[in-house]
Amino acid sequence: MEIQSERLILREYVKEDWETVHLYGSIPEFSQYEMWGPNTEEDTKNFIADAMIKASISPRFEYELAVCLKEKNLQIGGCGIRRDSESSYVANLGWAIHPQFQNKGFATEAAAALIQVGFQQLNLAVIYATCDTRNIASFKVMEKLGMQRVGKLQGNRRIEGKILDSYRYEILPKSE
Numbered sequence: 001m002e003i004q005s006e007r008l009i010l011r012e013y014v015k016e017d018w019e020t021v022h023l024y025g026s027i028p029e030f031s032q033y034e035m036w037g038p039n040t041e042e043d044t045k046n047f048i049a050d051a052m053i054k055a056s057i058s059p060r061f062e063y064e065l066a067v068c069l070k071e072k073n074l075q076i077g078g079c080g081i082r083r084d085s086e087s088s089y090v091a092n093l094g095w096a097i098h099p100q101f102q103n104k105g106f107a108t109e110a111a112a113a114l115i116q117v118g119f120q121q122l123n124l125a126v127i128y129a130t131c132d133t134r135n136i137a138s139f140k141v142m143e144k145l146g147m148q149r150v151g152k153l154q155g156n157r158r159i160e161g162k163i164l165d166s167y168r169y170e171i172l173p174k175s176e
């Protein structure tokens with residue numbers, strides 16, 4: 001799959017992407033609110049390998065895509081849309097952008113393109129996203145996308161022994 005937006009290309013990962021993914025995946029603060037990272041080189045290589053396996057499964061139900069700047073052909077982040085199961089019409093969205101490129105609207109632009117594909121091509125009924133309640137940047141993205149906060153998931157995750165809360169946001173297809 002390849003998706004183009006105004007400034008971005010969302011494309012399949014290739015093996016060589018591990019180096020640019022690792023630039024942010026290895027930063028401890030980058031993953032302070034998430035289960036993903038901080039990565040060793042092996043973790044990042046496994047992440048890419050896993051994304052490539054997901055791309056080869058048929059019928060495909062999980063899409064992990066590299067976010068690249070159109071202008072420079074530079075990989076600056078990642079995003080994903082994953083059905084809850086092969087037959088589900090409910091899917092989860094996720095995003096990550098290298099700190100150097102944050103707060104420029106790139107996560108929102110990438111996710112908006114995924115939402116469009118999710119409703120128009122994958123025929124989804126609901127798209128949702130979750131984030132740590134302290135991850136303001138992430139729930140700002142959800143709000144900018146027009147997603148609605150539908151609940152707080154109390155203690156749904158544990159990172160390094162700490163029990164943490166998340167917000168869940170959802171968006172439905174526009175009614176005709």
Ligand SMILES: CC(C)(COP(=O)(O)OP(=O)(O)OC[C@H]1O[C@@H](n2cnc3c(N)ncnc32)[C@H](O)[C@@H]1OP(=O)(O)O)[C@@H](O)C(=O)NCCC(=O)NCCS
Nearest residue numbers: 030095096097102103104105106107108131136137138140
């Ligand atoms: C979450 C993340 C992907 C957002 O990427 P991004 O490209 O910077 O997102 P956008 O620029 O589209 O939007 C971010 C918004 O949050 C706002 N924001 C960021 N930090 C903020 C803070 N501490 N307080 C208030 N607003 C904040 C920005 O100002 C921007 O809003 P605006 O456009 O109204 O100014 C990025 O911060 C990231 O990669 N974080 C680390 C990984 C992560 O946590 N992923 C999410 C997992 S749920």
